[in-house]
Amino acid sequence: MRYAGRLLVVLAAVSGCSATAGVGPAGPPTAPATVAAASHDPAAWARWGLKPLPPAPPAPAAADRPVKLVRGKAPVITRVPTRDKVVFITIDDGKEKDPAFVRMLAELRVPISMFLTNDSIKDDYAYFTRLRDLGNHVQNHTMTHPVMSLLGPAGQRAEICGQQKILAARYGARPVLFRPPFGRYGDSTQVAAVRCGVRAIVMWRESMQINDMQYDEPDKRLRPGDIILAHFRGPTELKGTTMTRMFANLLKRIRAQGFAVARLEDYLDVR
Numbered sequence: 001m002r003y004a005g006r007l008l009v010v011l012a013a014v015s016g017c018s019a020t021a022g023v024g025p026a027g028p029p030t031a032p033a034t035v036a037a038a039s040h041d042p043a044a045w046a047r048w049g050l051k052p053l054p055p056a057p058p059a060p061a062a063a064d065r066p067v068k069l070v071r072g073k074a075p076v077i078t079r080v081p082t083r084d085k086v087v088f089i090t091i092d093d094g095k096e097k098d099p100a101f102v103r104m105l106a107e108l109r110v111p112i113s114m115f116l117t118n119d120s121i122k123d124d125y126a127y128f129t130r131l132r133d134l135g136n137h138v139q140n141h142t143m144t145h146p147v148m149s150l151l152g153p154a155g156q157r158a159e160i161c162g163q164q165k166i167l168a169a170r171y172g173a174r175p176v177l178f179r180p181p182f183g184r185y186g187d188s189t190q191v192a193a194v195r196c197g198v199r200a201i202v203m204w205r206e207s208m209q210i211n212d213m214q215y216d217e218p219d220k221r222l223r224p225g226d227i228i229l230a231h232f233r234g235p236t237e238l239k240g241t242t243m244t245r246m247f248a249n250l251l252k253r254i255r256a257q258g259f260a261v262a263r264l265e266d267y268l269d270v271r
């Protein structure tokens, strides 16, 4: 699951037909109107037992965005090449829908990117609309969360293209990023992603558990541009810990290492 995780930006782009399987080409990421930047209000952070994160530097200007996503290719991104002392939080699946987490993000305004699986969200699409309205992007994590590399080309396209359609209809913007379930993919997944209008496959460097992250690096330190994986999980999956407590633990670890949190999509140049 980590075999791709040791590379910075793996330009394992596949050339391929940019035509899509019925979903049309992906446009630029249509950001929600609000720009997500973490709150600097200590009182807001104190309500969650936290201290403010360092302020993130201004997002790069469009021409300076470090990850260039060219139409017709789907590179695999595990870390954003930047000197900014920022990391990016991605949250997967969508099973847990804790209202307190919406309140937490509304107060702290920490940006996240959501990689959503239809089977996990279809009982309450509106929950993620509230998170999107805070300035967070919705991205693609398949219809049913299969191991993509075990599916044929048509099966992979059905999983990705199908979810592109649903997410575009529900959240008003066609995803440009795809994360393969379990981090498992092959060349055929990159081809399928391109055909569905996806512009990059996103992996991760750290994986949040309950109290701390699992790190790729042996020194267990964050690096600028690291992409962190977390999940929408609740007490059943977290041994009694709530989503908000898990997220607070994550923010504490990030703050302890002096990092800010930035919005992943603000570092992508999607053409």
Ligand SMILES: [Zn+2]
Pocket: 092, 093, 141, 145, 181, 182
């Ligand atoms: Zn997943």
